[in-house]
Amino acid sequence: MAKKRELSKDEKELLVGLMPESLKFASRMVLAGIEYDEVMGYVYELSGLEKMIRAQLLQRLVHYHLKNEAALVADMLQNNSIGCQEIQKNAQLYLQEVSSANTPEHFEMSHSLEVHNSTFSVENLQDMPVARPRVSRFLIKKQLNKFLELLAPYMALAQEMAQAAPTIAELQRLVQLASKTKKAGLLFDERRLSQIQRIKSGITIIDLDGEITPEEMQIALKTVFSDDPEIFEEQVSLVQKSYNTVKDVVKAKEIKIIVYRYIKDSLHIWEHPSGTLLEFPFYGTTISQETFNFIRDIEDEIKKSGLNQMIFPHIRRLYEQINFGGEDKLNASEQRIITLYKMFNPENETPSEK
Numbered sequence: 001m002a003k004k005r006e007l008s009k010d011e012k013e014l015l016v017g018l019m020p021e022s023l024k025f026a027s028r029m030v031l032a033g034i035e036y037d038e039v040m041g042y043v044y045e046l047s048g049l050e051k052m053i054r055a056q057l058l059q060r061l062v063h064y065h066l067k068n069e070a071a072l073v074a075d076m077l078q079n080n081s082i083g084c085q086e087i088q089k090n091a092q093l094y095l096q097e098v099s100s101a102n103t104p105e106h107f108e109m110s111h112s113l114e115v116h117n118s119t120f121s122v123e124n125l126q127d128m129p130v131a132r133p134r135v136s137r138f139l140i141k142k143q144l145n146k147f148l149e150l151l152a153p154y155m156a157l158a159q160e161m162a163q164a165a166p167t168i169a170e171l172q173r174l175v176q177l178a179s180k181t182k183k184a185g186l187l188f189d190e191r192r193l194s195q196i197q198r199i200k201s202g203i204t205i206i207d208l209d210g211e212i213t214p215e216e217m218q219i220a221l222k223t224v225f226s227d228d229p230e231i232f233e234e235q236v237s238l239v240q241k242s243y244n245t246v247k248d249v250v251k252a253k254e255i256k257i258i259v260y261r262y263i264k265d266s267l268h269i270w271e272h273p274s275g276t277l278l279e280f281p282f283y284g285t286t287i288s289q290e291t292f293n294f295i296r297d298i299e300d301e302i303k304k305s306g307l308n309q310m311i312f313p314h315i316r317r318l319y320e321q322i323n324f325g326g327e328d329k330l331n332a333s334e335q336r337i338i339t340l341y342k343m344f345n346p347e348n349e350t351p352s353e354k
Contacts, residue, residue, distance in 0.1 A: 211247070
């Protein structure tokens with residue numbers, strides 16, 4: 001059996017500085033006997049595109065705060081010698097370890113873990129220098145899944161480069177594919193930026209004593225980027241500021257329904273529901289039918305998260321304003337408040353009429 005030919009010292013020197021996936025493909029081309037001078041321009045263009053794709057990906061991970069919870073994997077992108085397959089393998093391995101480890105739901109987390117091999121274990125996390133006091137397993141899993149999701153276009157490109165025949169025609173095709181991958185990333189960034197601008201525009205309109213329209217609120221509260229902490233915080237701020245700013249009754253009701261739909265959708269994005277968002281329905285002095293239906297609809301999720309104790313004081317405030325001794329019958333809002341009081345009373349007491 002003939003010995004497999006390896007790159008000579010001179011050939012290796014020709015390929016110095018190439019990004020990992022481009023290096024693999026260029027090495028195969030040289031070993032296939034293709035004159036390097038014929039393809040050098042394409043090879044360096046491909047490597048430059050790969051470098052840009054990795055740099056853009058790192059920037060996206062910063063937006064999602066992955067430089068905190070998943071830094072041990074994200075940092076591998078900064079090493080130009082580590083290939084995409086190894087990055088994906090370590091992210092998936094770590095995700096598997098976090099998912100299956102017999103550790104508390106919240107545990108100590110270190111940023112200094114080495115992941116260039118597969119010997120680390122979540123059980124050892126508590127013995128490492130602590131970068132954040134306590135990190136939930138849910139958040140690490142969420143961040144690592146987001147990492148893999150954002151890595152996917154680069155992974156697809158790497159797989160194409162690994163499978164393509166080492167010919168000049170294939171090299172040209174890969175350059176075109178890498179260019180499309182780069183543009184797809186830039187499109188993602190542009191849409192994220194557009195979402196932030198829509199939210200901040202809504203906040204500015206309200207700050208200038210203007211009235212945000214239901215259409216503007218609908219767009220600003222899209223949840224496609226709400227797993228991005230920065231965007232989520234801005235959306236929460238917009239919800240807070242929007243209360244009682246639209247005078248038209250019909251439009252105000254539309255906006256309220258949009259907000260409630262957003263709050264309900266956000267319950268499934270983060271580990272714990274936002275207490276600030278769940279306080280929003282109780283800002284006023286009455287409970288509308290829409291508000292009552294909304295709270296009843298998410299009752300189980302509120303209680304499961306333990307936030308029923310947080311919203312109960314708001315319900316109690318409304319309940320204590322009811323005039324039970326008056327001659328008039330209780331109005332619809334008051335009847336809803338009493339029902340909510342029964343639903344969320346921590347002692348599960350039935351309120352007695354005063």
